[in-house]
Amino acid sequence: MSQIASIDVQSIAAAAKPKLANPAAVGLAGFGLTTFMLQIHNLGLAGIGPVVYLGLFFGGLAQMIAGLQEQKCGNNFGYCAFTSYGCFWIALCAVLLGNKFDVFKSSETDVGWFLVAWTLFSSILWVGSMKVHKAMFATFSTLMVGFVCLDLAHFGAPKELFTTIAAIDLIACAFLAWYMMAGVILNDLWGRPVLPMGKPVL
Structure with a gap:
């Protein structure tokens, strides 16, 4: 009898938990x-202003907050990825603002090494993405290609060509991220896999 009562209490607690x-x-x-938005700028279709503001508030602050919330869900991958890339956008905007206002200015080579460091960091998450699902792996694969192209563009490769290649590739990366976002929302609303993510690569 006590076991039944215990189960009932646990069931009520689980049901009451939001x-x-x-x-x-x-x-x-x-x-x-x-x-x-950054790639639209890199293709010469928009100015840098929207990139800086989005980078500070949406890609930066909002993404970092999302990463901190992933910690509460016990998701190490999401915690590290969202928090880190949120900081990436804030740091990149700080570099742009620093160059604009002559505060801790960064040269072409400085920015190149900044990107190389993020490429190396991203390679670890790229390996981890193989254990998540195919959509995540595709997103990180395009991110890696984009980073490598930007690295080369800052260290002697034809800048316009490799920046353009990176921009096209990273637009695909952005669409893949939105696909996963849509999956999170729609799959939850419909209560079934409306947008499949695919099985893990490994």
């Missing part, structure tokens, strides 16, 4: 939108 939203929806939204 459902937690998935912070990845915001993290992926901020990452995708800010990445997309």
